[in-house]
Amino acid sequence: xxxxxxxxxxxxxxxxxxxxxxxxxxxxxxxxxxxxxxxxxxxxxxxxxxxxxxxxxxxxxxxxxxxxxxxxxxxxxxxxxxxxxxxxxxxxxxxxxxxxxxxxxxxxxxxxxxxxxxxxxxxxxxxxxxxxxxxxxxxxxxxxxxxxxxxxxxxxxxxxxxxxxxxxxxx
Numbered sequence: 386x387x388x389x390x391x392x393x394x395x396x397x398x399x400x401x402x403x404x405x406x407x408x409x410x411x412x413x414x415x416x417x418x419x420x421x422x423x424x425x426x427x428x429x430x431x432x433x434x435x436x437x438x439x440x441x442x443x444x445x446x447x448x449x450x451x452x453x454x455x456x457x458x459x460x461x462x463x464x465x466x467x468x469x470x471x472x473x474x475x476x477x478x479x480x481x482x483x484x485x486x487x488x489x490x491x492x493x494x495x496x497x498x499x500x501x502x503x504x505x506x507x508x509x510x511x512x513x514x515x516x517x518x519x520x521x522x523x524x525x526x527x528x529x530x531x532x533x534x535x536x537x538x539x540x541x542x543x544x545x546x547x548x549x550x551x552x553x554x555x556x
Contacts, residue, residue, distance in 0.1 A: 388433060395548070399426045400437035404444050415496070415525045416532030421540050423462055424489045427469040428481075428541070429548045434469075438462045457503035464499055465492045482542045489537040494530030497522040 388396075399422055406418030419441065426434040442458045449455060468488045472481060492499075497519045505515045 396437045400440035403441040415529035420465055420489045420492055420533045421536045423465050424469050424485050424541055425544045427466050428545045434466055453507045457500045461499050485541050486537040490530050490534035493533035494526055496529050497526040
C-alpha cells in the first residue's frame, strides 16, 4: 500500500486522536483510547500504523518530558502493534474483531509486565524488586485491561469500518 495525501492526513488525525483521547481520559487512572486507536490504525493501515504511534510517543515526550516513564513508550506500543499485525487478515471479519478486542484488552492487563523491563533497567531493580513493582501496579493494570476491553468492544469495529469505507470513498 502506497501512502497518499489523504492517508497521511488520516494518520495524522489518528495520532492527534491518540493524544487527545489520552488527555481527555486522564481523570480515570489507566483508562484511555490509545490502545484502541492503535488497534484500529493497525487494522486499517498495517505497517503504516507505526507513523501515528511514534508521533503520539514523541508528543507524549514533548508534553510530559523525555523522562524515565516515557522510555517504555518507545517499545510498549509497538508490542500492541506487533500483536495486531500477527492476526491473520484472511480470518472472518467477526473473528478478527473479537481478536482485536482481546489483544487490546490483554495489552492493558499486561501493561505493567511489559513496562517492567524499562523500570528494572532504569532504576536498577533486581528480579524481586521488579516483581514487587509489577504487584504494586496490579490494580491499575486491571483497570487498564477492563478499560481497553470496554472501549475496544464499543469502538474497534465501527471505527475500523468507517475508516475503511471512507478510504474507499476518497480513492
